[in-house]
Every structure is written in C-alpha cells, then in structure tokens.
Amino acid sequence: MARSTDSFFIRSTKDLGNTNTFHEKSIDLGAYVDALGKSVLRIHNIQVTYSDANGASSTIAGNEVGVAQWQLSTQSFGSLQLSSNRSIVSDGRIHMFNDQGTAKLASNVSDVNGINLHEWTNGYLIAVEQLYFGGSATTSFAGDVYCSIVMECTVETMTQSAAMALALSQQ
Numbered sequence: 001m002a003r004s005t006d007s008f009f010i011r012s013t014k015d016l017g018n019t020n021t022f023h024e025k026s027i028d029l030g031a032y033v034d035a036l037g038k039s040v041l042r043i044h045n046i047q048v049t050y051s052d053a054n055g056a057s058s059t060i061a062g063n064e065v066g067v068a069q070w071q072l073s074t075q076s077f078g079s080l081q082l083s084s085n086r087s088i089v090s091d092g093r094i095h096m097f098n099d100q101g102t103a104k105l106a107s108n109v110s111d112v113n114g115i116n117l118h119e120w121t122n123g124y125l126i127a128v129e130q131l132y133f134g135g136s137a138t139t140s141f142a143g144d145v146y147c148s149i150v151m152e153c154t155v156e157t158m159t160q161s162a163a164m165a166l167a168l169s170q171q
Contacts, residue, residue, distance in 0.1 A: 006154065007044065007152050007153065007154050008152075008153055008154075009150055009151065009152055009153070010027065010029075010150075010151045010153055011148065011149065011150050011151075012025070012027050012133055012148070012149050013146055013147070013148040013149075014070070014133050014134060014135065014146070014147050014149075015053075015144050015145075015146050016068055016070070016134075016135045016136055016137040016144065016145045016146065016147050017136065017137060017144050017145070018137045018138065018139055018140075018141040018142075018143060018144050018145060019136075019137075019139060020136055020137075020138055020139060021136055022077075022078060022079045022080060022134060022135070022136045023134055023135065023136065024076060024077070024078075024132050024133065024134030024135075025132070025133055025134065026076070026130045026131070026132055026133075027130065027131040027132070027133055028129070028130060029041055029126065029128070029129050029130060029131060030129045030130075032153070032155050033126060033127060033128065033129050034129075035127050035128075035160075035163040035164055035166075036160065036163075036164075038157045038158050038159065038160055038163050039155055039156070039157060039158075039163075040125055040126060040127045040155070040156055040157075040158050040163055040166065041125070041126040041127075041153050041154075041155060041156075042123035042124065042125055042126070042153060042154045042155075042156055043089070043120070043123055043124045043126060043151050043152070043153050044119070044120065044123045044152045044153065044154065045118060045119035045120070045151070045152050046072070046090050046118040046119075046149060046150070046151050046152075047116070047118075047149070047150045048070060048092060048116045048147055048148065048149050048150075049147070049148045050068050050094055050145055050146070050147055051145075051146050051148065052143055052144070052145070052146065053143065053144060053146060055146075057105050057106070058096070058105075058106075058141050058142070058143070058145050059098075059103050059104060059105060059141070059142035059143070060096055060097070060098040060103065060104070060105070060106050060140055060141055060142065061098065061103050061140045061141075061142065062098055062100055062101040062102040062103055062104070063098065063099060063100075063101060064097075064098055064140035065095060065096065065097050065138075065140060066095070066096040066097075066098075066106070066137065066138050066140040066141045066145075067093060067094070067095050067096075067137070067138045068093065068094050068096075068135065068136070068137040068138070068141075068145045068147065069091070069092070069093035069094075069114065069135050069136060069137075070091060070092060070093070070116075070133070070134065070135030070147045070149070071088055071090070071091035071133075071134060071135060072088070072089045072090045072091065072131055072132070072133050072149065073085070073087045073088050073089060073131065073132045073134075074087045074089060074126070074128045074130075074131060074132070075087040075132065076132045077132070077134070080134075080135065080136065089124055089126070089131065090118045090124075091114070092111060092114040092116035092118075093111065093113065093114030093116075094109065094110070094111045094114065094116065095109070095110045095111070095113070096108070096109050097109075103142050123154070125156075125166055127158075127163050127164075127166040133147075133149055135147055
C-alpha cells in the first residue's frame, strides 16, 4: 500500500452517450480504503476531459448547443444530483456551441457554470470502497461523449472510530 506521502492517480472514463440519459459506473477503491483497517483515501484534486471515443474533440450539429455533465459521488444515483447533496464529491459541466451551420467542432466552449477542475486545500477524504462516476450528454453531439477523470490521491491512516464516522457520513 502507498504511504500517505506518496501521491498516485486514479483514472476512469465513462461513456455519457448523447441521448440526455444518465449513465454511471463504479470505481473500486477497495485497494485503498478499509474503514475497519483505518485506511482512507484523500483526493487532492480532480481533472476531467470530454472527448469522442478516440480521445479527440466531439463534433456538434450545426447551430446547436451541446451540454455534457458529470458527477462523482459516494452513492449510486439514477440521475444527476445537486452539488449540495452530501454524497456528491465533485461535479461539472461543459457547454459547446457550433455556429457554423454544419456538424463541426464547437466554435465556443464554456465551463463557467460548472467548473471542471477541482483542487481542495486539504483534500477530500473518502472512506467508502466505491465511488460512482456518471453523467449525461445532449443529443446535439454527433456521437457519444466520453468523460475521463483523473484524481490525484494519497492513502492515510485514521483512528477506527473516525474512519467509521466518515464512512457513515458519506453513505
């Protein structure tokens, strides 16, 4: 197991489709988190990217807005949740506009209303063995939108009672 001073990266990609339907997958943290064994995960920062199936920028229908949104949570949900839900670790969205009349790359991209880069001063403690990464994308994308997440993490030891209390608070 990594020492608490050694950071490492957890990466995952989820196909968000292009049908306005929520899609979700679990990220197994069992190798890092063991509440009874006093081991918890600290996420220091998160970065996400949006792409097509090949890692390139997504194409959008002419004169259309494409919106892709994601969330990382400690519980499984069937839809996007408000950021105020205590199970939400992080979330974000991106708006892409193509004003070129035919399907092309976006001419304008904004994540102003859903900042997608997250960096915490002291990190975000996780004491559950699964995180859930999901989201959706609108039908104006020419194909499925893939959202990839990279989390910089460390593993730490906590007292058993503190770890159990944290695990219970994130359910």
